[in-house]
Amino acid sequence: MSRIVASLAAVLASLSLAACGDDGAEPDAPSGGAPASRDLELILDFQPSAVHTGIYAASERGLFTDRGLVVTIREPGASTVAPKLLRSGRADLAILDIHDLAIARERGAELIGVAALVQRPMAAVIAADSSVVSDPADLAGKRVGVTGLPSDDAVLESVLASGGLSLADVETVTIGFDAVPALLGGKLDAATAFWSAEGVRLSESLPTREFRVDEFGAPSYPELVLVTTAERLAEDRRSIEAAVDAIAAGYEATVEDPDAALADLLAAVPELDEEQQRAQLDAVIGAFGDSRALDLASLAQWAQWDLEHGIVEELPDINAAFDLEIAGN
Missing domain, CATH: 3.40.190.10 (Periplasmic binding protein-like II)
Known part of the structure; x- marks a missing residue:
């Protein structure tokens, strides 16, 4: 009788192990069955x-x-x-x-x-004084800062074109990512920057005018x-x-x-x-x-x-x- 009980226990144990081996867990899952992170x-x-x-x-x-x-x-x-x-x-x-x-x-x-x-797009040309620059055409002859990235020249070119101007009509100055101090310090008339970041900071201190590129020649992307x-x-x-x-x-x-x-x-x-x-x-x-x-x-x-x-x-x-x-x- 004891051998029958032992054999039955062995069968049940083997079935239990087989079931555990086919529990649907990922191959690299931990022993608890949850997928590895x-x-x-x-x-x-x-x-x-x-x-x-x-x-x-x-x-x-x-x-x-x-x-x-x-x-x-x-x-x-x-x-x-x-x-x-x-x-x-x-x-x-x-x-x-x-x-x-x-x-x-x-x-x-x-x-x-x-x-x-x-x-x-978040790129824009931001003018320091809206009473001086209210339209892209007003940028003629002005000093405009750019980061030096190719996309900045493209943004400026697009905004200028909407006012009948080209890059030759402005003085560009490479300023890296220092648009905020450059404009606050009066060193520039305008600069390319993100209206969502630098534009927000500048508007707290200056009467800025933003020319968001998708409103001045660029598609929405x-x-x-x-x-x-x-x-x-x-x-x-x-x-x-x-x-x-x-x-x-x-x-x-x-x-x-x-x-x-x-x-x-x-x-x-x-x-x-x-x-x-x-x-x-x-x-x-x-x-x-x-x-x-x-x-x-x-x-x-x-x-x-x-x-x-x-x-x-x-x-x-x-x-x-x-x-x-x-x-x-």
Whole structure:
């Protein structure tokens, strides 16, 4: 009788082990059966600010964790660092200015845009005194600061053209990213900058006039895009999709409740100035739109504009440069 009981116990044990071996867990899942989390590195385009609120909202609210991700958010040492980190495999995702994506791809980087963070251009020519410069034509003979990036010349050229002018009609001065001190110090009459950041800060002290590039000759295109590599997308598309989904939810939450999302940003980056970030968020929130989707028609117009204004030498291949499916249409 005892041998019968022992045999029955052995059979039950073997069945139990077989069932445990077929519990549907991922092959690399921990013993508890939960899927292993995936670590991702996300590189910002610049220092954390209001434009990144949706990303920090996703992080602070556990939206990445809910999707099996552990996302580390880092700011770059310089605007040229992110493409290098992506290509070397030291980053999985990065935020790039859409023009920088085009330039990087033309130089051979197999980078792919997978989502739009801001659905319209943020670049502008900002004049220090609206009583002196109220129309693009008023820029004739004026000193205008540019960062030195190819896209800045394109923005200035587009705004000037809308007033019947060309680059030859103004004095350009390369100032890097010092538009705010240069204009506040009276060294320039105008400068290229983001209306969503520098424009907000300048308007607190000067009677500025903004010429937003998509209102003066440029098409509407997504200024900031979330980018990965073709290799990463092929190897781990599911994780990239999950990250985009979490970020999309973070931006949706930001649009629905900006104050709560701002609190998430400040909790993650407490050294930021609350009032300054609140003002920037108020300015940019309408540009987030209601989706992270990339629009084919807008991208086609952007590609043509970049080519015409010398940002790139060849027309960007939109189908190769963007994956329109990940963030939806």
